[in-house]
Amino acid sequence: xxxxxxxxxxxxxxxxxxxxxxxxxxxxxxxxxxxxxxxxxxxxxxxxxxxxxxxxxxxxxxxxxxxxxxxxxxxxxxxxxxxxxxxxxxxxxxxxxxxxxxxxxxxxxxxxxxxxxxxxxxxxxxxxxxxxxxxxxxxxxxxxxxxxxxxxxxxxxxxxxxxxxxxxxxxxxxxxxxxxxxxxxxxxxxxxxxxxxxxxxxxxxxxxxxxxxxxxxxxxxxxxxxxxxxxxxxxxxxxxxxxxxxxxxxxxxxxxxxxxxxxxxxxxxxx
Amino acid sequence: xxxxxxxxxxxxxxxxxxxxxxxxxxxxxxxxxxxxxxxxxxxxxxxxxxxxxxxxxxxxxxxxxxxxxxxxxxxxxxxxxxxxxxxxxxxxxxxxxxxxxxxxxxxxxxxxxxxxxxxxxxxxxxxxxxxxxxxxxxxxxxxxxxxxxxxxxxxxxxxxxxxxxxxxxxxxxxxxxxxxxxxxxxxxxxxxxxxxxxxxxxxxxxxxxxxxxxxxxxxxxxxxxxxxxxxxxxxxxxxxxxxxxxxxxxxxxxxxxxxxxxx
Numbered sequence: 001x002x003x004x005x006x007x008x009x010x011x012x013x014x015x016x017x018x019x020x021x022x023x024x025x026x027x028x029x030x031x032x033x034x035x036x037x038x039x040x041x042x043x044x045x046x047x048x049x050x051x052x053x054x055x056x057x058x059x060x061x062x063x064x065x066x067x068x069x070x071x072x073x074x075x076x077x078x079x080x081x082x083x084x085x086x087x088x089x090x091x092x093x094x095x096x097x098x099x100x101x102x103x104x105x106x107x108x109x110x111x112x113x114x115x116x117x118x119x120x121x122x123x124x125x126x127x128x129x130x131x132x133x134x135x136x137x138x139x140x141x142x143x144x145x146x147x148x149x150x151x152x153x154x155x156x157x158x159x160x161x162x163x164x165x166x167x168x169x170x171x172x173x174x175x176x177x178x179x180x181x182x183x184x185x186x187x188x189x190x191x192x193x194x195x196x197x198x199x200x201x202x203x204x205x206x207x208x209x210x211x212x213x214x215x216x217x218x219x220x221x222x223x224x225x226x227x228x229x230x231x232x233x234x235x236x237x238x239x240x241x242x243x244x245x246x247x248x249x250x251x252x253x254x255x256x257x258x259x260x261x262x263x264x265x266x267x268x269x270x271x
Numbered sequence: 272x273x274x275x276x277x278x279x280x281x282x283x284x285x286x287x288x289x290x291x292x293x294x295x296x297x298x299x300x301x302x303x304x305x306x307x308x309x310x311x312x313x314x315x316x317x318x319x320x321x322x323x324x325x326x327x328x329x330x331x332x333x334x335x336x337x338x339x340x341x342x343x344x345x346x347x348x349x350x351x352x353x354x355x356x357x358x359x360x361x362x363x364x365x366x367x368x369x370x371x372x373x374x375x376x377x378x379x380x381x382x383x384x385x386x387x388x389x390x391x392x393x394x395x396x397x398x399x400x401x402x403x404x405x406x407x408x409x410x411x412x413x414x415x416x417x418x419x420x421x422x423x424x425x426x427x428x429x430x431x432x433x434x435x436x437x438x439x440x441x442x443x444x445x446x447x448x449x450x451x452x453x454x455x456x457x458x459x460x461x462x463x464x465x466x467x468x469x470x471x472x473x474x475x476x477x478x479x480x481x482x483x484x485x486x487x488x489x490x491x492x493x494x495x496x497x498x499x500x501x502x503x504x505x506x507x508x509x510x511x512x513x514x515x516x517x518x519x520x521x522x523x524x525x526x527x528x529x530x531x532x533x534x
Contacts, residue, residue: 168376171340171369172390172431182389186380263380265417 051233056240059233068222073241076218079135080207080245083142088199091147092192095154100184112151120145121209133214138207145206149198157191158184190264193257200249208242219245291319291471292353292366292438294339299348300495301334308334310495311348316488318353321465321472323482326492327527332475335492336441339473340370352439369432371445375424377416377431384412387431395434402434403427406460422453426460433464440465442474446481458485462508479523483516484509489523499526 033053039045040052063069098105120141131137161184169183211220223238261267294316301309308331316322324332337343339350352366377386387399403409406426416424425445432440446454462485465472476482482489483503491499505515
């Protein structure tokens with residue numbers, strides 16, 4: 001990022017600017033946290049409305065010590081990931097198929113584009129009717145939501161592979177699977193990974209809604225259950241867990257990008 | 272940069288020296304959407320010859336090259352790339368044709384060495400390294416193409432073509448985007464490998480001086496036909512400063528520019 005700053009003047013500026021860069025993003029959240037704790041202890045903010053940060057932390061410790069929290073986290077993560085694998089996998093395969101085979105595009109693309117405009121969450125009443133509040137209902141909803149970003153970006157990625165490289169590959173005798181492996185897939189990968197990152201965000205959103213509406217376990221269930229008993233601290237723990245898990249999923253996607261796209265100067269670490 | 276070859280390589284080069292193939296283009300017409308690019312076009316290129324094709328932008332010189340390698344299909348006419356001579360040791364008689372494009376067209380997601388080895392069996396890695404050394408990039412084998420300069424990328428592209436030991440090398444303005452110094456260096460390199468390997472070469476270029484310094488024959492395309500077909504009778508290596516060089520350049524340039532020759 002700082003490639004344009006060179007020479008001795010850079011060194012003297014470096015330390016304070018890096019420190020500021022590291023600290024600055026945390027300034028607002030930490031101030032908010034302090035304000036939150038202060039208003040709670042001063043009695044301005046009733047715990048019925050929002051528990052104090054200290055209450056949230058102690059509730060977190062209590063829940064994790066009893067193992068209840070980890071059970072819910074495990075169940076939710078498993079649902080999210082299995083939905084992601086199923087929906088993302090089908091999206092990838094269909095995207096590859098429709099982008100590479102003309103007949104598949106003609107046959108399937110119109111249908112997929114129509115279904116895409118239905119919000120997966122609008123299907124919840126039907127899904128409950130079909131699957132009850134079983135695991136399969138959550139798996140279905142998450143898979144469906146995750147499918148489209150992966151499908152569309154895979155399709156787009158393959159269609160926008162550099163024509164010049166394809167031509168070059170053909171003059172080097174590549175066709176079929178070798179052409180796919182050497183040129184088409186790596187060329188489409190940046191776009192596919194955009195789809196993956198998008199889906200990972202969507203995956204949690206859909207799961208949260210599905211779990212709060214119909215579930216017997218999972219973070220969403222824990223949060224909704226806590227509402228019945230006015231346990232605001234447990235509710236906040238649940239909400240924060242979603243934030244942390246979402247962030248972890250995003251870090252994972254970023255890591256994949258950094259590894260798979262390391263040939264791309266945009267993803268190379270500054271030396 | 273001078274390219275050096277070991278005595279063993281020179282001996283191998285002797286044997287390869289007749290590996291070039293002839294190219295016969297007869298009555299070729301190509302049109303894009305009603306616009307005729309080449310019309311009833313004929314040229315004969317003999318085995319091992321270095322032919323440069325010059326002409327204004329859009330005169331069809333690149334299209335001609337692309338149709339030789341099968342990237343364009345002529346509406347009429349035939350293009351025959353000759354068989355490999357009987358005495359050249361080869362697995363099959365099918366000629367190996369490679370192209371060097373104006374942009375290097377390296378795979379950005381493969382490092383330099385795997386790029387050179389595209390379409391090559393993994394067992395031939397030592398050969399790929401040797402060719403990479405010949406173009407002076409042995410120590411860049413593990414770099415990403417994005418970290419090379421334009422001239423270095425073209426050298427990798429040249430190595431990628433050479434590692435297949437082509438019988439016919441098509442050069443589609445490969446030096447067009449390079450700076451003047453790198454260009455001269457690359458011309459030298461291309462001439463050296465052509466002389467040591469003896470493949471047939473077809474070079475498409477805008478640069479008349481480049482055509483004269485490299486080619487045995489300069490062909491000017493105009494209006495989809497051969498407007499000029501001149502043999503360059505200058506001893507190699509050619510020096511641009513010589514009077515005969517300059518006279519020939521002037522003659523071809525004035526023909527391109529439709530000027531009356533000054534002599």
